[in-house]
Amino acid sequence: MRSRQEYQGAIDTLREVGSRARVYLSMPVIEGLTPRALVESSEGVTSEDPSGLPRKDGIFRLDEVGLSCLDHVALYGDAVFEGILIRNRSIFLYREHMDRLDRSMELIDIDSPVDRRTLTERLLETCGQVEFPEGGAGYIRLVVTRGLGDLGINPRKCISPTVFAIVSTIRLYSQEAYRRGIPLGLTRRVRRPDRRFINPNIKSNNYLNNVLALIEGTLGTGFVESLMLTADGFVAEATVDNIFSVIRGEGWEREPSQVTLRTPITEYCLPGITRETVIMLAEKRGYRVSVRDDLMPIDFVGSDKECFMTGTGAGVMPITEIEGVRVGDGTPGAITLELVDDLQAMMADPKNGLPLDPTAEELSVSIGESGSGIRG
Numbered sequence: 155m156r157s158r159q160e161y162q163g164a165i166d167t168l169r170e171v172g173s174r175a176r177v178y179l180s181m182p183v184i185e186g187l188t189p190r191a192l193v194e195s196s197e198g199v200t201s202e203d204p205s206g207l208p209r210k211d212g213i214f215r216l217d218e219v220g221l222s223c224l225d226h227v228a229l230y231g232d233a234v235f236e237g238i239l240i241r242n243r244s245i246f247l248y249r250e251h252m253d254r255l256d257r258s259m260e261l262i263d264i265d266s267p268v269d270r271r272t273l274t275e276r277l278l279e280t281c282g283q284v285e286f287p288e289g290g291a292g293y294i295r296l297v298v299t300r301g302l303g304d305l306g307i308n309p310r311k312c313i314s315p316t317v318f319a320i321v322s323t324i325r326l327y328s329q330e331a332y333r334r335g336i337p338l339g340l341t342r343r344v345r346r347p348d349r350r351f352i353n354p355n356i357k358s359n360n361y362l363n364n365v366l367a368l369i370e371g372t373l374g375t376g377f378v379e380s381l382m383l384t385a386d387g388f389v390a391e392a393t394v395d396n397i398f399s400v401i402r403g404e405g406w407e408r409e410p411s412q413v414t415l416r417t418p419i420t421e422y423c424l425p426g427i428t429r430e431t432v433i434m435l436a437e438k439r440g441y442r443v444s445v446r447d448d449l450m451p452i453d454f455v456g457s458d459k460e461c462f463m464t465g466t467g468a469g470v471m472p473i474t475e476i477e478g479v480r481v482g483d484g485t486p487g488a489i490t491l492e493l494v495d496d497l498q499a500m501m502a503d504p505k506n507g508l509p510l511d512p513t514a515e516e517l518s519v520s521i522g523e524s525g526s527g528i529r530g
């Protein structure tokens with residue numbers, strides 16, 4: 155049973171998000187099906203949909219517009235998404251997120267109905283309507299769905315993709331959590347499928363397996379995240395974060411090459427953008443990075459190790475125990491703390507993303523029309 159206090163916390167968070175949020179929505183216009191707020195809106199862009207129908211977009215408050223019950227994201231979780239952070243009035247690693255969205259769409263055979271430039275310009279307009287608190291973080295949840303279809307699963311009976319983006323504020327882990335680290339649960343029964351099942355490289359809206367893994371690994375504990383294993387018992391990732399272990403060899407304090415980071419291969423886990431960024435930051439410091447298919451839970455704990463998880467929301471989060479077994483001395487390790495700082499420094503620099511008021515050049519680099527992404 156959930157307590158009143160828990161409900162109240164959830165309600166407060168929703169109210170905060172809802173009061174600031176704006177939603178960008180783009181879909182074909184079908185009488186009797188498309189939300190009226192969109193059909194009747196006199197603002198926004200009208201274009202031709204791949205289906206030949208008119209396609210409309212608009213920017214709304216959360217309570218003005220809804221998602222159709224016939225959208226296959228609602229019926230079957232048939233959609234892909236990105237969660238993107240806004241720091242210092244810049245959309246952090248925007249181009250990397252859009253590239254991953256394209257790869258996810260390709261893997262589930264969705265053609266984007268909106269070109270990247272138009273989508274980016276409309277997302278920036280949406281961001282422009284949100285009041286981000288001074289110094290606080292913003293968040294974009296961008297979703298491309300299979301679209302409206304009948305009650306069967308067949309995607310060929312869907313009209314064309316719906317694109318929507320919720321832009322709002324986000325509550326992140328406290329600074330205290332980064333100083334003290336957090337404990338992780340360990341999920342044993344529910345397993346992380348590899349590429350033969352639901353390919354973990356697709357960032358799809360079908361998260362039920364991860365939800366079940368989170369319930370199993372955290373139920374009745376104070377844990378907020380849990381580690382998932384593959385069918386063969388190897389460590390894959392946490393339910394919404396990637397995982398790293400750090401090994402410090404002889405003389406690591408003076409010799410960076412004595413430090414090795416280990417993380418699972420992307421056969422088992424989402425190719426996290428923070429994961430890739432941290433690999434780059436670690437290599438820049440001269441640390442070795444070993445991407446492996448044989449990591450066991452025991453490889454992440456013990457007095458000679460450090461452990462951290464990575465994610466858009468979590469950044470680099472130190473892990474101090476896994477299912478009650480201590481990592482290091484039970485406090486965040488030195489290497490982990492360096493990487494926490496390196497990533498936070500990167501986030502603080504608006505050049506590492508798409509500024510909310512970009513120059514023409516910044517816009518064109520961010521949407522991949524010129525230059526290269528942050529990692530070249």
Ligand SMILES: Cc1ncc(COP(=O)(O)O)c(C=O)c1O
Nearest residue numbers: 394395396424426427428465466
């Ligand atoms: C299953 C899973 N793994 C890892 C991550 C971290 O990925 P990123 O760093 O791109 O946020 C996420 C983030 O949503 C996730 O859902």
